[in-house]
Amino acid sequence: NAGVMQNPRHLVRRRGQEARLRCSPMKGHSHVYWYRQLPEEGLKFMVYLQKENIIDESGMPKERFSAEFPKEGPSILRIQQVVRGDSAAYFCASKPFGGTEAFFGQGTRLTVV
Amino acid sequence: SQQGEEDPQALSIQEGENATMNCSYKTSINNLQWYRQNSGRGLVHLILIRSNEREKHSGRLRVTLDTSKKSSSLLITASRAADTASYFCATDANNAGNMLTFGGGTRLMVKP
Numbered sequence: 001n002a003g004v005m006q007n008p009r010h011l012v013r014r015r016g017q018e019a020r021l022r023c024s025p026m027k028g029h030s031h032v033y034w035y036r037q038l039p040e041e042g043l044k045f046m047v048y049l050q051k052e053n054i055i056d057e058s059g060m061p062k063e064r065f066s067a068e069f070p071k072e073g074p075s076i077l078r079i080q081q082v083v084r085g086d087s088a089a090y091f092c093a094s095k096p097f098g099g100t101e102a103f104f105g106q107g108t109r110l111t112v113v
Numbered sequence: 114s115q116q117g118e119e120d121p122q123a124l125s126i127q128e129g130e131n132a133t134m135n136c137s138y139k140t141s142i143n144n145l146q147w148y149r150q151n152s153g154r155g156l157v158h159l160i161l162i163r164s165n166e167r168e169k170h171s172g173r174l175r176v177t178l179d180t181s182k183k184s185s186s187l188l189i190t191a192s193r194a195a196d197t198a199s200y201f202c203a204t205d206a207n208n209a210g211n212m213l214t215f216g217g218g219t220r221l222m223v224k225p
Contacts, residue, residue, distance in 0.1 A: 004155075033212065042201055042217040043156075056212060091155060093213070100144055100205065102213055104156040 002026075004094050005074075006105035013082050013112050021077040021108045025094030032075045033102065034060075034067060037089045046090075049075060082112045119202055119216040127224050132189040134219040136202030137182075143205045145178055146213065147187050150199045159187075159200075194225045 005024040013019050025032050030050055035043040045059040049069035060067065064082075069075040079086055089109045093102040118137050126132055136145070144163045148156040162169045162178045162185065169176045175188040189196055199220045203213040 035215070040220075043215040045212055045214060048212050093156075100161060101146070101158050102203075103158070104148075106155040109153075 004029075004092055004103050004105035006090075006092050006108050008108060009106060011108055011110045013110065015083055015112055016081050019079040019082050019086070019110055019112075021079075021090050021092075021110070022074045023077070023092030023094075023105060024074040025092075026096075026103055029094035029096050029099075029103070031095040031097065031099075032069050033093045033095075034075075034077050035091045035093065037091060037107070039088075043091060046077070079110075082110075084112050086110060087112045119200070119219045121219060122217065123220045123222075125222045125224065126192055128192060128194055130192055130223075132192050132196070132221055132223070134187045134200050134221070136185045136187070136216055138185075138202075138204045138214075138216075139183065140206050142180075145176075145185050146203045146205070147174075147176060147185075148201045148203060148215075150201065150218070152198070156201065189221075192221075192223045194223050197221060197223045 007022050032049045034046040037043045047060045047067045048056040052071050064080045066078045089107045091104055091107045093104045095102050120135050142164055144161050146161045147159045149159055150156045160171045160174055160176050162176050173190045178185045199218045201215050201218045203215045
């Protein structure tokens with residue numbers, strides 16, 4: 001089991017471009033969570049997904065941000081028309097159904113220039 | 114929304130000393146978890162304590178939970194330079210749909 005895989009590890013985008021962050025959960029895990037972390041701060045919840053369903057997106061900005069977890073393939077966090085304030089580390093975590101411990105990926109560090 | 118609050122925000126100790134970090138939260142929880150994050154890396158799960166437990170041990174780690182005070186503490190005994198990292202508590206609340214809510218973290222530096 002390779003653990004939670006996120007790619008890319010580092011992503012640089014110019015203002016106005018789109019950023020696509022990918023997360024492959026651990027094998028057998030059906031719950032995926034996305035968090036954002038600004039420097040020297042804790043993790044802020046963004047969105048919680050199960051396969052083909054968004055369960056809770058209360059932490060995600062209403063505009064420019066979207067997330068999906070299709071039946072096949074990784075979960076995608078998409079940020080359209082990025083701005084400098086989107087620069088942060090984005091972490092994905094996964095849990096099995098009924099599980100309590102969340103397993104985190106290494107994160108994607110997005111830099112908007 | 115509920116948020117754990119850790120204190121202190123930063124802690125600097127000598128190798129061999131004990132490090133104690135505290136976490137407070139606001140609403141009732143299913144469990145509370147502690148994570149470690151090395152600079153620029155992902156989070157590593159350290160220990161989970163359920164709401165009906167008061168104390169738990171894992172190696173050099175000792176976690177306590179006081180649900181009446183809505184607080185938890187993480188004690189690292191005989192600290193090592195390799196323990197230098199940020200430590201976060203995360204709560205799994207009764208009404209949060211399995212979502213973990215993180216505090217701002219304690220940045221621990223262990224000097225050799």
